[in-house]
Amino acid sequence: MKQISALLLLVCSGAYAQQSSFVSYVNPLTGTSASTTISAAKHGAGTEMLANVIPAVGLPFGMLQLSPQTRTTERKCQAPYYYKDETSGGYRLTHWLSGSCTQDYGSVTIMPVTGSLKPGATLPLDHQTEVSGPHYYKNRLGGVQTEMTATARCGMLQFTMLQTDSLYLLITPNSDKQKGFVSIDTARKEITGYNPVYRIYQGSGQPAGFSGWFVIQYETAATAGTFSATGTSAALSIRDRPGAGGYIGLKAAAGTVVKLRIGTSFTGLEGARRNLHAEMNTWDFSRLKEQAESAWNKALGQIEVSGAGESAKRIFYTSLYRTMQHPRLMSDVDGRYPRFAGDYQLEQLKEGNYYDDFSMWDTYRAQLPLFEILQPRLINDCVRSMILKGEQGGWLPIFPCWNSYTAAMIGDHVTAFIASAFNKNIRQYDVAKAYALMRKNAFDVAPLSDYKNGKGRRALASYLQYGYVPLEDSVPDAFHKKEQVSRTLEYAYDDYALATIAAATGKKRDHALLAARARNYRHVFDTSVGLMNGRYSHGGFYKAFHPDKKLPFITEGTPRQYTFYVPQDVRGLAALMGGEKAFEEALDSLFLKNEYWHGNEPGHHIPFLYNYTAAPHKSQQIVARILKEEYSDGIGGLSGNDDAGQMSAWYVFAAIGMYPVDPVGGQYQLVTPAFERVVIRLPNGRNWEITVTGGGSCIRSVSLNGRQHKAMHITHDMLMRGGKLQIYTARCPA
Missing domain, CATH: 3.30.2080.10 (GH92 mannosidase domain)
Incomplete structure (x- = not known):
């Protein structure tokens, strides 16, 4: 049964969105350079100085975003675009986790070049030609003007020749592991391919069990071939080669318009084709652009503000746009999606949509709660997605990204997220299944093989034994090692969260145990310094204490800052x-x-x-x-x-x-x-x-x-x- 995405329902905008262009206040370029704010200058360093956002074109909570590209890699902490970069290598269909220090995955880049075929070419990036909005992007590279717009799972690129010349469109799967496949069918005017996805954090470097697939269709007859680091070829397919990609080429007069429409999927080529047929069965760029603008106006227009000046409105609506990049839609229009933590198996939804890429240590605080107000239907889908992940992988994930276990960051905040939704009467999912998975995380220590694979709470055995994570437990099987005090504080909050559901569902014994554990923050409060401090298993506190230095038992901060993390x-x-x-x-x-x-x-x-x-x-x-x-x-x-x-x-x-x-x-x-x-x-x-x-x-x-x-x-x-x-x-x- 075909799944109708809530994203597409946004297209039919209400009267208020027709009267106001909320989109006009959004500047996706905001935050694409190093931070200039006061606290960043004092406390930030390295990648912490970067917002790591991109000028993304898409729909709210879509499968992909389109972005200009200034970096070619999918390496950790490298966003596809930085404003300071002077050259561009084209336009990327990206799955970058917006604002993160993680990695892109399953992406593909399209680069227009004129004159002669030049794989790997970059061209000067002129910001004066950039027009950037949530629904539309335009700039010029060399002798070509490029425009982009998108639906939930598809994108369209429109190239206009600024002078008579040869035009080549280069398609490159962005695999740092030199993997992937491209094939050109000139009879169907179609380019297909994939870029396999790999895990980071726990299980780093292992296949994630799915790929980013694409089907690119073009209107005009063209020559075609492939390329790699060793040169070009007339062959129409290429696989697993350094620098591999495909191209089409044609001679074009000034003013000629060449369009590509691209369907994407995480399930396979047929999924990408079905998505393209369902969402972009037209070559009318202007119509698609208008539909995307209407969808964004409706989404942004759920909150209307006035009375503080135009600059405040620009910051507000740009911020609201940024809140709608994730979680990521992972399911196709027919409800198929890749199995969580799977090995290239596919699953079929019974209802709604399937989502992933939850930066949960961050977003449970305010980003997801915002949509518990604005879009409870989305939140129901997200909780159902969490339950599916837990059932398919055996454990509720901690920080589910790349459709895999990661155990990134600390805490167990999927539990906090589900409890937040539950307590706001957002409950269109199997509460008993959700509770069983959350309880398993809170009470069961994962077997070693599962634990090393990112399943279960880090350092849970120590936490259960002492009521805090002692300094002797360095938490070695984690990307963030140590950080024992911060873990204790955040587990106490998650225990409180689960206790609220236990109370509401009549689980009295669980409630009593969890409510007591919610007070575990007291065990790491050092009365001699009046702040949270590292504690040893024998009960003594860390002696070389400093309230305002970053110490190893605190996550990305200082004891003074983290002491106030007792929101419960x-x-x-x-x-x-x-x-x-x-x-x-x-x-x-x-x-x-x-x-x-x-x-x-x-x-x-x-x-x-x-x-x-x-x-x-x-x-x-x-x-x-x-x-x-x-x-x-x-x-x-x-x-x-x-x-x-x-x-x-x-x-x-x-x-x-x-x-x-x-x-x-x-x-x-x-x-x-x-x-x-x-x-x-x-x-x-x-x-x-x-x-x-x-x-x-x-x-x-x-x-x-x-x-x-x-x-x-x-x-x-x-x-x-x-x-x-x-x-x-x-x-x-x-």
Whole structure:
């Protein structure tokens, strides 16, 4: 049975999207250069200074993105495009994990060259000719103008000759392992091929059990051949050779337009053909471009903001666009998809779509919770995808990317994500199956062979034995080794998350055990320093402690920064610190010492924690400062890796005046919005409207539907019922 993608339903835009061009505020080039923000200068280094986003053309949560290419590799931490690069090698159909320090996979590049056949050629990149939007990209390379647009699984490239000359279109699978296949059928005017996918992190270098397949169709009769590092050939197919690719060539007068339409799939050539037939059974580039623009206008228009200037709108809608790059659609139009952690087997969906590429350590915090508001249907698909992964691979994955186990980063945040969805009444999946898989991760130590393959929680045996991960356990079978304190804190949050489902489903014994484990953060709080610290198995704490240095038991941060990662029990953490006032002073210390690092995710909730004290105005002031200092509409306008949209999701939430400090708990902490008016168009047909009046920077009072609202938070249930939140502001306290 044919699966109708929610992505394609976006094409039929509503009246509000017809009236407003939200797309015009999106600049996909933002963040394509090194960060220029304040905290990045202090805390960032190396690849942490790069947002690693690309000027991606596609549809929300699509199978592929189209991007200009300035780097030829699929190597780790190398995005396909960097603004600073001076030359371009063409246009890539990419599966790059947006904003990450991971790797591209299964990609293919198309390069137009004129004059003579020049495999591997690059040409000067002129930014003056670039036009970049979510739905459309245009630039000039040499004597050719290139335009791109896309559907969920397909892309179209349109080449216009700027002078009379020979035109060659070079098609290269981007395999760093010199693998892949290209074949040209001149009778069908079709180029087909694949680029096999390989794992990284646990199982690094092993085949991922699927490939990136493509079917490229062209209109005009052309000569054809293949090439490799050793030269060109009249042969019409080539396999597993260094620098291998295929080409078509023709003579073309100035003004000639040559089009390619490309279907892609992770299941095979026939899947790519079916996707192409279903989504792009036309050569009308303008029509496809208009459909993509309409889809983006509808998606972006779910949140309408006004009253803060054009620059703020550009940052907001660019951020919202970035939140919609992942997770990645992996299933074909007919519901087929590659088996998770498989060996080139295919599976068939019964309903919905199958998704992968979850940068889960990052996105469970705000990016996925954003779509628990905007697109619960997508979230149901994502949870069902997690259950399928767990059933097919035997264990619920930790950080599922490349349709494989990775055990990347730390924690077990698929559990936190599922609990967040469950507690928001997003439950169109088998809850019992989901619970069984989450429980297995929380209670069962994986056999060694499974563990080395990336299955199960890292260092779970130590965590269960001591209630924390002691320093003696260096966690060797992990990409991120050691980091014992951060693991303890994040496992405690995941245990809390699972405890909420256990309570709701009547599993009293599990709930009691997990609720107790949710307090394990206390075991790594060192009262002698007033912060989290590394602890040995005998109970003693790490002696060479420094609150503001990156120590090996902390993940990508410092003890002072990570101490505040107790979102499930903020008041309990405050009590450990000596009470609410002492907690406030500890927060003050972090910000006054300029130790808050916005460029990495573990601290994203910290600016909102003053809401748990008698000084919520401090959250309002700090959030406003971060919005101003850590985001811009320039090419260096993101303060660190965007990490599949989490950095951008922070901006979206903060700019509309709310943030899910504890996404599992279903509360949004309130701060002063950056806009005078916000309208969230909910999927149930209702609206949530926020208005700001008073002209001040800090909140004086709040009313909900005309009645005073004393709490500094709202709940998910309140929001989804729709209504009007009125925020009255005044000058901030001295």
